[in-house]
Amino acid sequence: MKSILLLMSICLLPFSASAGVYKWVDANGQTHFGDRPPAQAGSSEVAVDARPAEVDAMARQRHQKMTEFVEQQQAERQARQAADAKAEKAAREQAEQCRELRARLKFLASVSTFYHLNDQGERVFVSEAENRRIRDDFRSKVKDQCGSN
Known part of the structure; x- marks a missing residue:
């Protein structure tokens, strides 16, 4: 049983490690980005291309x-x-x-x-x-x- 829980937590680890990036606009019209959506404002998740930077x-x-x-x-x-x-x-x-x-x-x-x-x-x-x-x-x-x- 413990090994199944361990295996499931290892499988779910990549999902928790790749937290989303959220974008919202506050009451003053300023755009903000964060890793958690704000509680009082509507936000949208931004797709981030996480490819490693290429060396020129x-x-x-x-x-x-x-x-x-x-x-x-x-x-x-x-x-x-x-x-x-x-x-x-x-x-x-x-x-x-x-x-x-x-x-x-x-x-x-x-x-x-x-x-x-x-x-x-x-x-x-x-x-x-x-x-x-x-x-x-x-x-x-x-x-x-x-x-x-």
């Missing part, structure tokens, strides 16, 4: 341009954020690589002489000139990749 072509065009502008700005912002993230990642990787290179350079300074292993697995020590060349080459590599810091 210029307004649609402005709206379309504004939408395109907002979408373009959003795409540019996303591209900048992606580029910034990529640059930040590259900077972190560069900093890590420089940290490792500087640690190796410090280690090379602590080594007295370098050697190679021959085919028999024996150590063959390099000359002092070769030691200097190895250190100088690595030092210039660190300077090129990481600067003078």
Whole structure:
């Protein structure tokens, strides 16, 4: 029973929501409009065309341009954020690589002489000139990749 009453009230809701517009002329000859008819004067109901207002072509065009502008700005912002993230990642990787290179350079300074292993697995020590060349080459590599810091 309650569901039937609820269904009927939902069905009748549009009729109550679309209240009429009434027109009447008062004793002074002025025309009035209202949503309820007056008690002391005769009135007539006015038909109101309740269609939604149409948007003119210029307004649609402005709206379309504004939408395109907002979408373009959003795409540019996303591209900048992606580029910034990529640059930040590259900077972190560069900093890590420089940290490792500087640690190796410090280690090379602590080594007295370098050697190679021959085919028999024996150590063959390099000359002092070769030691200097190895250190100088690595030092210039660190300077090129990481600067003078």
